[in-house]
Amino acid sequence: MTVHAPGPGHRPRAAVAMSPDAASAVLDPQSLAAFRRVCDLAPFPVLDDLTTARARSVLADVELLITGWGCPPLDADVLRAAPLLRAVVHTAGSVRGHVTDACWERGVEVSSAAAANALPVAEYTLGMILLSGKRVLERARDFRAARTRGNWLRTPRGVGNYHRTVGILSASLIGRRVVELLRPHDVRVLLHDPYVDEAEAAGLGVESVSLPELFARCDTVSVHTPLLPTTRGLVSRPLIDAMPADAVLINTSRGAVIDQEALTDAVLAGRIRAVLDVTDPEALPPDHPLWDCEHALITPHLAGSEGNEWRRLADLALAETTRWAAGSGFLHPVRRERLAFLA
Template structure:
């Protein structure tokens, strides 16, 4: 493959995802590095139009809502050699048949990790000052609290932050925390002591992480081995008034145990994900004033979608030039990825 090669390329995702993420500028940029099928978004691989397009594409630029690239879809796409995904996880559409065929896969997980990490650090800092609770009280009373009488548990100086999993997001959170006066613990069984030292964190067991942290931030992908990982015993071991932040997946936590701890005012929580999403209207977590629930907004939204599209353009350009993907998804790493 040489630098002049412009691979036949098509978009494959939900139409609203294409509208949100792939702007006219992004379309033009994709068209400069690939021979982009015009005015086409594939959201169903079984239609006559889709099969016509798939017949000569070399690259699919995928996104949220892309149908599975199963055996039937691949049979209709004999020239397909690469997939450039404009979101994070590829589990929804990259099938075993894709790996068996040797299709190269890229993901924008690295780009999507950035706003999640920024959200996490913001919540760590805000929770240290108890901003949400104190703002609510200020709204209700219309007067300042007795700030000189505040507990010394309020504030961000010298707090201990526990990071559960050195995932892509977890590592970015660690990086963003470096300028602050925090002591950072990490639990990740796949990270060696030497690597933890390089990251600037203290490696600990999971029980020590929960027992000794003022804030625990969960960045563990939802896998069979991690479902319910943060269980009743770990939640019960947390320091009084500690904060549990979850931007990973709701099912990583024992939500019933967290609800009981929050209702008893033993812990606070910031949840960008729940199980299910959205919680039923009568769920008791809605009524806990020491729990903030946000609508799965930590990941890329609004102008942040531009970062995903930019990464896709760069990846397509690299692949077309024969340089390979900068952000490849490896088959052997799937067991550890979200």
């Protein structure tokens, strides 16, 4: 069955389906007021269980669902209870957890805020590339311990970002934003992505290389590969072992993309450094040796949208809702045929 978007002047009946915590974080009162100006929004509480009598009553006439973290799967049973549902606007990135085959088979249109969430991850990555190249955190630690600067003219020549070679693993939304943010800096950028040819790489201003070459040539490698069956353990022990001494491996993707044991061995040996916003498992066990390793920086999966950055997600979702209600379609659609390449 194919469904069609409304036309100008239509106020679609909408509901919010996500966890209460996600709704409190992402949808502040100003955002909710803006949504209510565009659509007929069902009263709160949000729908975090789509099997209750109240949920079924709301779903009976809903045309649009505004979803977020904690949204239950929109399976065939839910769609039977929502015969008018035509669109899903997701206030986060991946839709894999709740948009099911039943949605695609009905022809439900889907939008995601992945593009908005890509920016803070790219900003985090840029910051970590530059900080690790300058060895800022380690040198600050040493400065705090010694209470004296030492002879700065004896700083090793490996410290600094001038002509540093940075490798980007995957030209995903985030990977491309990192490439964009790196352009003003005096670094060389290499890319490995099997779906990007040399012409497209040249258009991005990067050099396309093989996966082994990326790890062998780069001072810093930043991982932006989605976790798929084909990418689990992609960053293997041979690749890690091929990295130059004192190279930095940054991961803001998913921990399981990297062989965690191989990475741990290389970092504990002091051969490479690691900046990990994600690990496998997440979080690492309390007694894991990387917690106390001076060559590892572990952050609590904070690169994505947090704090005032949640408003960016809400603003994108609102813009998509406004476009859809006016019959203009989504600017950030999720296509079923692209799911195999998305996180």
